[in-house]
Amino acid sequence: MSLSLLVALPASGQKKKPEFLISIYSPPPADFLTDAQYQVLKEAHVDVIFNIGPGVASDRAGNLKTLDMARQHGLKVYAYDARINQGEEAIRAMVNDYRAHPALAGYYITDEPDSARLQSAIDLQRLVTRLDPTRDAYVNHLPDWAVNNYEQGFLTRWIEGVGKENLNYLAFDNYPYKRKQRLEKTHFNNLDIIRRLGLRYGVKTSSCLQSFGMYFSGVEELRRPNADEMRLNGFSNLAYGVKNPVWFPYWTQIRHSEVLTFSPCIIDSAGVKTDLYEPFKILNGEMKQLGKTLIRLDAREVYHTGDSLWLGTAHPPADFVWKVLDENADVILSRFTDQATDTQEYIMVVNKSFKEAKELSFRVGSSVKRVKEISKATGKPVQVPFDPKTHTLKATFLPGEGRLYSLH
Known part of the structure; x- marks a missing residue:
C-alpha cells in the first residue's frame, strides 16, 4: 500500500535522470488483463503499477503477462511473487525470471513491517538489491501513529540498515479521510517527518x-x-516534496469477508470507470506537469496559516518571503529550492480547504522582482498578475488546489 524504495536504474547500472512518476496499487486483475483496460490506465497519466491486489495473478506466469501488457502501453511494473518469502535460492530464481524484462520497475518485498519484522525486511531488500542492482526492491512502511519512535528509531534504522545509496524513494501510507468528515490528525505531521x-x-x-x-x-x-478531497490529498503531498504519488487502490477490491469491505474506487469491480476516474485523470495530469519542475526541487520549509494549527505544523515567520494577506485563510506555504543551485526559489501555495474555493491575495518580499507560475497544463512558466510596485498578486484556488510559483 505505500512506503517504497525505488531505484530506477537502466540495464547498464547507471542512474537515470530522475523522473516524477505516478503509481497505482491493484491494477486490472487477471480476468481484465486487456489492451482496453491498460489504455485507460495510460490515458490517466499512470507510469507504474504494483502487481498486487485481489484477483491479480502474482505467480511467474501472471507477472510475465502483466509485464508484457505493460510494455505494450509504456508502463512499468513492480512484480510480486510468493518466492520472496521462500529463501535465497527461490529469490534468486525469482529475480532471474524477471530481471531482463524491459517493463520491470522492481520487486515487491513486503508490506508494512512492524518493529519486530523490520530487520527481516532490511535483509530481504539488501539481498534483492544485491541480486539485481539495476531494479528496485520495494517495501511499504506504516505511518507514524502505528510505530513507536517512528522518525529517530524506526525509519532511521530502516534507511541506515538498507543504506541510503540503495534507496531511491522513502515512502509511506497514511490515508487522511476518516468517517464523519474528519481528517486524519497526523496527516501533515507524517508528511513532515518523511520530508525531513x-x-x-x-x-x-x-x-x-x-x-x-x-x-x-x-x-x-x-x-x-x-x-x-482527492485534489487536496495530491497537492498537500506535493507541498511536502513528495516525488512519487501512489494511488491506493485503482481497481475496486472485492474481498470475500463480512468484516472488511471497500467502496467503489477509480475503476469498479466490473472494469467500468467510476465518478472518481475523471478527477483522478485530471489531477494526475496536473501533477505530472508540475512534476517536471518539482522533481529537481527540495521542500526546505513548510508552513500553515489560519487560526487552527494541526499536529506538526507551524505558522510562517514574520519575515517569510510570501505572506497571505488574509490571516484567517487556511493555506499551506512551501519554500522550495533548486537542487542544482540551492538559490533559485519556488513557493507552492495550497488551499487547505477541501470544501471551499478561495480567492487569495499575497504580498511577496521586496527582494523579489518577478513572479511566474508553473502551468499545470504545460509545465512551463507563465506570467501572473504580479504588481512589482506593491509586490502583490491574487489568485483563485479550487478546493484543495495548489499552485507553484518561481521567484526572480
Missing part, C-alpha cells in the same frame, strides 16, 4: 493517495473521497 528524513539522507519521498472508502462490519472507518 528525505532531506537528511538525500532520498526522494513517496506517499500513497486515498481513492477508497473502507468499512469494518458495516461501519465506515475511512470515507470515500470526492474530487475536491
Whole structure:
C-alpha cells in the first residue's frame, strides 16, 4: 500500500535522470488483463503499477503477462511473487525470471513491517538489491501513529540498515479521510517527518493517495473521497516534496469477508470507470506537469496559516518571503529550492480547504522582482498578475488546489 524504495536504474547500472512518476496499487486483475483496460490506465497519466491486489495473478506466469501488457502501453511494473518469502535460492530464481524484462520497475518485498519484522525486511531488500542492482526492491512502511519512535528509531534504522545509496524513494501510507468528515490528525505531521528524513539522507519521498472508502462490519472507518478531497490529498503531498504519488487502490477490491469491505474506487469491480476516474485523470495530469519542475526541487520549509494549527505544523515567520494577506485563510506555504543551485526559489501555495474555493491575495518580499507560475497544463512558466510596485498578486484556488510559483 505505500512506503517504497525505488531505484530506477537502466540495464547498464547507471542512474537515470530522475523522473516524477505516478503509481497505482491493484491494477486490472487477471480476468481484465486487456489492451482496453491498460489504455485507460495510460490515458490517466499512470507510469507504474504494483502487481498486487485481489484477483491479480502474482505467480511467474501472471507477472510475465502483466509485464508484457505493460510494455505494450509504456508502463512499468513492480512484480510480486510468493518466492520472496521462500529463501535465497527461490529469490534468486525469482529475480532471474524477471530481471531482463524491459517493463520491470522492481520487486515487491513486503508490506508494512512492524518493529519486530523490520530487520527481516532490511535483509530481504539488501539481498534483492544485491541480486539485481539495476531494479528496485520495494517495501511499504506504516505511518507514524502505528510505530513507536517512528522518525529517530524506526525509519532511521530502516534507511541506515538498507543504506541510503540503495534507496531511491522513502515512502509511506497514511490515508487522511476518516468517517464523519474528519481528517486524519497526523496527516501533515507524517508528511513532515518523511520530508525531513528525505532531506537528511538525500532520498526522494513517496506517499500513497486515498481513492477508497473502507468499512469494518458495516461501519465506515475511512470515507470515500470526492474530487475536491482527492485534489487536496495530491497537492498537500506535493507541498511536502513528495516525488512519487501512489494511488491506493485503482481497481475496486472485492474481498470475500463480512468484516472488511471497500467502496467503489477509480475503476469498479466490473472494469467500468467510476465518478472518481475523471478527477483522478485530471489531477494526475496536473501533477505530472508540475512534476517536471518539482522533481529537481527540495521542500526546505513548510508552513500553515489560519487560526487552527494541526499536529506538526507551524505558522510562517514574520519575515517569510510570501505572506497571505488574509490571516484567517487556511493555506499551506512551501519554500522550495533548486537542487542544482540551492538559490533559485519556488513557493507552492495550497488551499487547505477541501470544501471551499478561495480567492487569495499575497504580498511577496521586496527582494523579489518577478513572479511566474508553473502551468499545470504545460509545465512551463507563465506570467501572473504580479504588481512589482506593491509586490502583490491574487489568485483563485479550487478546493484543495495548489499552485507553484518561481521567484526572480
